[in-house]
Amino acid sequence: MCGIVGVISKQPVNQLIYDALLLLQHRGQDAAGIVTMQGTKCFMHKARGMVRDVFRTRNMRALPGHVGLGQVRYPTAGNAYSEEEAQPFYVNAPFGIVLVHNGNLTNAHALKKELFDIDRRHTNTESDTEVLLNVLAHELEKVGRELPLTPDQVFKAVAGVHRRIKGSYAVVALIAGYGLLAFRDPFGIRPLCFGTVETSSGADYMVASESVALEGTCHNFVRDVAPGEAIFIDVNGQLHSQQCADNPQLNPCVFEFVYLARPDSFIDGISVYQARLHMGETLAQRVISTMPPSEIDVVIPIPESSRPAAMQLAQKLGKPYREGFVKNRYVGRTFIMPGQSVRKKSVRQKLNAISAEFKGRNVLLADDSIVRGTTSKEIVQMAREAGANKVYMASAAPPVRYPNVYGIDMPTQEELVAHNRTLDQIRDIIGADALIYQDVDAMKRVIAQINPALAGFEASCFDGHYITGDVSLEDFAAMREQRTNQPTEESADASRLALPNAGGHNA
Numbered sequence: 196m197c198g199i200v201g202v203i204s205k206q207p208v209n210q211l212i213y214d215a216l217l218l219l220q221h222r223g224q225d226a227a228g229i230v231t232m233q234g235t236k237c238f239m240h241k242a243r244g245m246v247r248d249v250f251r252t253r254n255m256r257a258l259p260g261h262v263g264l265g266q267v268r269y270p271t272a273g274n275a276y277s278e279e280e281a282q283p284f285y286v287n288a289p290f291g292i293v294l295v296h297n298g299n300l301t302n303a304h305a306l307k308k309e310l311f312d313i314d315r316r317h318t319n320t321e322s323d324t325e326v327l328l329n330v331l332a333h334e335l336e337k338v339g340r341e342l343p344l345t346p347d348q349v350f351k352a353v354a355g356v357h358r359r360i361k362g363s364y365a366v367v368a369l370i371a372g373y374g375l376l377a378f379r380d381p382f383g384i385r386p387l388c389f390g391t392v393e394t395s396s397g398a399d400y401m402v403a404s405e406s407v408a409l410e411g412t413c414h415n416f417v418r419d420v421a422p423g424e425a426i427f428i429d430v431n432g433q434l435h436s437q438q439c440a441d442n443p444q445l446n447p448c449v450f451e452f453v454y455l456a457r458p459d460s461f462i463d464g465i466s467v468y469q470a471r472l473h474m475g476e477t478l479a480q481r482v483i484s485t486m487p488p489s490e491i492d493v494v495i496p497i498p499e500s501s502r503p504a505a506m507q508l509a510q511k512l513g514k515p516y517r518e519g520f521v522k523n524r525y526v527g528r529t530f531i532m533p534g535q536s537v538r539k540k541s542v543r544q545k546l547n548a549i550s551a552e553f554k555g556r557n558v559l560l561a562d563d564s565i566v567r568g569t570t571s572k573e574i575v576q577m578a579r580e581a582g583a584n585k586v587y588m589a590s591a592a593p594p595v596r597y598p599n600v601y602g603i604d605m606p607t608q609e610e611l612v613a614h615n616r617t618l619d620q621i622r623d624i625i626g627a628d629a630l631i632y633q634d635v636d637a638m639k640r641v642i643a644q645i646n647p648a649l650a651g652f653e654a655s656c657f658d659g660h661y662i663t664g665d666v667s668l669e670d671f672a673a674m675r676e677q678r679t680n681q682p683t684e685e686s687a688d689a690s691r692l693a694l695p696n697a698g699g700h701n702a
């Protein structure tokens with residue numbers, strides 16, 4: 196999960212992209228970057244950190260042009276601490292291409308080798324996005340020998356990319372002098388939508404991970420990019436689109452609805468907020484079938500993402516909903532922080548209990564999901580320290596039992612608290628008096644009913660079924676190896692110092 200945005204306008208776009216990235220900040224906190232284009236010249240600034248820290252006034256001033264794109268990164272491949280792996284990525288041939296990517300390629304390791312052995316392309320980082328960019332560049336080179344480059348040729352290149360790369364990808368790219376290209380993988384795993392705003396000199400377009408970025412920057416939502424589809428907006432503001440995959444079928448990542456996306460976004464025709472309310476309702480049924488509601492005094496959400504589900508859960512149980520934990524708004528999302536020690540420390544920094552809501556009560560704590568158990572373990576203990584009588588825990592998502600390879604950073608089974616454990620064992624680890632999970636089929640059913648056009652969901656971390664069907668054991672091993680042998684923050688800094696000019700373009 197990362198946040199991506201691309202804009203083609205009649206006005207300077209630097210501030211607009213900045214504003215959109217702020218609205219997508221919840222999708223990535225580790226690095227941010229913007230590229231703008233003036234004529235065929237690219238201007239880029241990217242660095243580690245949150246949007247407000249990465250872009251100072253002087254950086255913004257150095258981003259001229261009416262076309263551009265940006266990204267907030269939550270690393271799921273390569274090195275979490277490397278500045279060079281912050282996006283956008285740039286390649287100088289053919290034409291000059293810059294690209295941002297949300298998702299994760301499952302065959303990046305094989306492609307990296309193939310790119311060198313066959314296409315003679317060198318990649319300089321461990322990022323799967325750099326691999327993706329080079330595959331796109333190679334495919335564009337094949338079709339773009341005759342100038343000018345046409346939308347049809349661009350779509351042919353995207354079809355070539357679909358054939359070569361595996362995994363999840365929502366992509367926005369700029370082709371210097373030609374326009375803005377956006378495409379989504381054939382399963383539509385990661386979200387991508389676009390909107391427009393009419394100006395006196397024609398339509399401006401924005402493509403973004405979530406509709407909230409369009410809405411918050413006064414663009415009118417047009418539609419989601421279809422799975423496998425590519426849209427190309429040329430430099431004259433003309434929009435072209437084409438289906439570029441052989442067998443597209445919409446299976447968005449269910450975890451977007453559980454946790455990743457903002458509740459005020461719509462993804463593939465589904466309101467994320469409504470999906471969370473529905474999950475709260477079915478969770479209430481599970482609670483009722485597990486224990487008499489009379490044993491519960493109060494429902495308390497674990498801020499932030501669990502709130503809509505917890506609210507509905509309380510209502511269905513006929514119990515009061517109380518804010519028992521206060522969130523420090525200056526601490527980011529803990530789950531998407533790199534490294535378990537940082538996450539653990541951050542739970543206590545982030546959440547603090549209001550003891551009056553706990554004293555002598557049987558509390559049902561509700562979270563949207565339990566992944567490593569970092570949050571729930573701490574929270575249950577905090578509830579006890581605040582004087583709770585019984586502490587029950589409910590999760591609006593089912594147990595997370597399998598690694599994710601499509602852009603959520605949980606590459607190994609061992610880190611998942613529910614992996615290979617019974618409900619009682621998980622409950623003991625978390626330290627709760629009772630533990631109630633959502634049911635997998637119920638979760639899928641209640642979200643899918645909002646948009647019956649969906650083929651299904653990418654829900655592998657819950658059901659072990661990997662939707663692309665082509666992830667080999669070698670792929671799993673390569674991804675796992677790469678993510679578990681992460682350099683530390685210090686060693687990443689040291690290696691950067693050892694490589695002169697490493698902060699520049701990835702040509």
Ligand SMILES: O=P(O)(O)OC[C@H]1O[C@H](OP(=O)(O)OP(=O)(O)O)[C@H](O)[C@@H]1O
Pocket residue numbers: 454497498499500501527528529530531562563564565566567568569570571
């Ligand atoms: O079991 P764990 O490994 O702890 O992961 C699950 C927790 O992480 C997320 O919260 P996070 O703090 O990231 O974000 P939020 O404020 O949006 O809820 C999620 O909402 C759960 O609370």
Ligand SMILES: NC(=O)CC[C@H](N)C(=O)O
Pocket residue numbers: 196197268269270271272273280296297298299300322323324602603
């Ligand atoms: N979560 C994402 O979408 C990450 C994109 C890319 N795989 C990276 O690690 O930078």
Ligand SMILES: [Mg+2]
Pocket residue numbers: 497498499500501562563570
């Ligand atoms: Mg949370």
